[in-house]
Amino acid sequence: MRILIVSDIHANLTALRAVVVHAGPVDAVWNLGDTVGYGPRPRECVELMMQLGADPSLMGNHDLACIGELSLQEFNDVARYAAEWTVAELGDEHRSYLGSLPTTTSIGDVTLAHASPREPVWEYVDCVPVATANFRHFQSTTCLVGHTHRAMIATLEPEQQEASIAPLRDGDAVQLEGARFLINPGSVGQPRNRDPRAAFGIMDTDERTFTAHRAAYDVTETQRQMEAAGLPDLLVARLSIGM
Ligand code: ZN
Secondary structure, eight states, rough: OOHHHEOOOTHHHHHHHHHHHOOOOEEEEEOOOOOSSSOHHHHHHHHHHHHHHHSBOOOOOOHHHTTTTSSSGGHHHHHHHHHHHHHHHHHHHHHHHHHOOSSSSTTTEEEESSOOSSSSOOOOOOSSHHHHHHHGGGGGGGEEOOOSSOOEEEOOOTTTTOOEEEEOTTTTTEEOOSSSEEEEOOOOOOOSSSSOOOEEEEEETTEEEEEEEEEOOOOOHHHHHHHHHTTTTHHHHHHHHOO
């Protein structure tokens, strides 16, 4: 099976469409959550996930906030403003879809969590100690997470006590054997490692590989939509630099 792995779409429909085209034919779509929040097209992104039959599809912290199940006080000012805007945009069908999603699940030999297997909604897996600790919180060979918006791989070799971490760049391929892996494909809609292109992953369960990808998209189109929606300038500007 060739599987498209997306995360942190954040209502950036232009980026999501570019990813779907760039990925080409796939047998399944797995979504690691935060489909909405920050971006200008929350309804359309939820609808595209439904059309593509994304399964598993997870709920992230922004999704929780945008369906009213997480206090907006947990967010900084710009994220809160965008979440309030999103709450008003979503219809009942979008809310009930997002509300039906788990924050963590497993399929085959893969665990999926929005943030981390230890703390599925909030934890940032962005350093060796946190990555190492999280290997004790899943049993499978591979765990896929999102949330940090940075494509990276943590590897725990057999007999090793401590994981190693490396960023994932466009075209990096990993053989998912001989060790255990915690992988973040990066963010479709708001990448944060100074590469503005939309990040995603392709997992091949027959070849047991994960490949990191980047899809260029029309950033200015998304920015134009954000400005028209009155979303905060800070959120608009960061898309240009990928931070
Ligand atoms: Zn996010």
